[in-house]
Amino acid sequence: MTTAGLSHSDTRVAAEVDRQAARKKTYIVGAVYDWAFFLLPPTLALLIGAGMSGTWFTKEQFTLFGTTEPLPYLFIGAFIHAHLFAVFFRSHGNPEIFRQFRIRFIVVPIALFIGMMSSLWVLVSVSVLATFWDVYHSGLQTFGFARIYDGRVGNDPQTGRRLDWWLNHLMYAGPIVAGATMIDHFNDFGEFATVRSVFFTSVPIFMMENQRYFTWAILAAGALFLVFYVVMNVLHHRAGRRVSFQKVFLLASTGAVSIYSWGFNTFGEAFFIMNFFHALQYFALVWAMEKKTMRKRFRLDGFRGGLAVTFALFIGLSATYGILVGAIQASVRWFYALTLVVSIMHFWYDGFIWSVRRKAV
Numbered sequence: 001m002t003t004a005g006l007s008h009s010d011t012r013v014a015a016e017v018d019r020q021a022a023r024k025k026t027y028i029v030g031a032v033y034d035w036a037f038f039l040l041p042p043t044l045a046l047l048i049g050a051g052m053s054g055t056w057f058t059k060e061q062f063t064l065f066g067t068t069e070p071l072p073y074l075f076i077g078a079f080i081h082a083h084l085f086a087v088f089f090r091s092h093g094n095p096e097i098f099r100q101f102r103i104r105f106i107v108v109p110i111a112l113f114i115g116m117m118s119s120l121w122v123l124v125s126v127s128v129l130a131t132f133w134d135v136y137h138s139g140l141q142t143f144g145f146a147r148i149y150d151g152r153v154g155n156d157p158q159t160g161r162r163l164d165w166w167l168n169h170l171m172y173a174g175p176i177v178a179g180a181t182m183i184d185h186f187n188d189f190g191e192f193a194t195v196r197s198v199f200f201t202s203v204p205i206f207m208m209e210n211q212r213y214f215t216w217a218i219l220a221a222g223a224l225f226l227v228f229y230v231v232m233n234v235l236h237h238r239a240g241r242r243v244s245f246q247k248v249f250l251l252a253s254t255g256a257v258s259i260y261s262w263g264f265n266t267f268g269e270a271f272f273i274m275n276f277f278h279a280l281q282y283f284a285l286v287w288a289m290e291k292k293t294m295r296k297r298f299r300l301d302g303f304r305g306g307l308a309v310t311f312a313l314f315i316g317l318s319a320t321y322g323i324l325v326g327a328i329q330a331s332v333r334w335f336y337a338l339t340l341v342v343s344i345m346h347f348w349y350d351g352f353i354w355s356v357r358r359k360a361v
Contacts, residue, residue: 026152026246028145029288037284038145039250041277042257048276049261049269058269065327074326076272081339082322083279084346086286089314091349094293101352109341116337123337130343137347138278139172142254145281149247164251167229170222171255172262222263226255287314 027034052058052072062071069077091105092098098105116123146164151157230252237243257277261270291310298313300306325339 026149026244028148028152028285033284033288034246038281039246039253041280042250042254045273045277045280046257046261049273053269065323067326072269072272076275077326078319078322079279080275080322081325081342082318083282084342085321086283086314086318087346087349087353089290089294090286090353091345093297094290097353104349109345112344113337113341116340117334123333123340126340126344130340130347133344133347135173136169137350138274139168141278141282141350142172142250143168146244146247146251149244149250152246153242153244155242155244163229164247167225167251167255170225171251171258222255222259226252226259229255283315283318287311 058070061068064074233243233248261273295306295310298310300310328335
């Protein structure tokens, strides 16, 4: 905005408008939306986990379609699978994206499903792969947010990229490998007992025997690296370099929550805490990026209230899938294989659809 020919008061107003516009550009969607759905959810999830820990809410048993668990665990299971399904609104639901990757979106899922239905080895291998790819993918989602925020302040896409990458995986995967919930993840290797693989079924035993060494080494290194990362960014800011406050806040808060939750599981709600904020961030991102495309696909463009109906369909279809998974996946092989296809495709598709190096983001 030019200030030529304006009065002093008008110049101040114009300067304020420019400052607000510049500030808005540092966010992905907007200040309120970003803080509500991208930046604060890790901290919010930790508070929710702490608040409900040890209460009747986590002890009272509820039954949903034959599955009996405390309500928070029924909810988080459905929420996780619902957000996995939501990727298809971005992949198959976006014509521009779909045209670029037809084989990946059609042939690969079908081939993977046939492979799992034909071989128990393939089914078990994909099941274990999904557990650990989920860890890698979750770290990359936060990494993607970080790189976008860095780009919003005008930094080169490659500047600081490697440091952010290592921080995310050390903060997310490290506490899982070394922390209190380690055995919950590595127990999945026990599924190889169904195909009589002695080597893979021995993995959980090895991890349990050596957990204390992993714990102190990785958690200590992670905490020190997190402090180092924050201090370096403060020094860069003081030296006049461009630093995204949103990026540093997101990485620091997510790292702290991850170390505290996965590493120590003080409240016994690590699984709920970490998956809740991850899924919430993902739903918010898909909605922000794809709501216009979804509205067109549902043919609600000219319909008054079409955006609200689109949102209801987006959440409703995803939630329906999430609830169905909890209801029947364990008892029907073909449906279990289908849920693994959805999980693997979610992790894989995100790897190239949401890449911050692509213009589509």
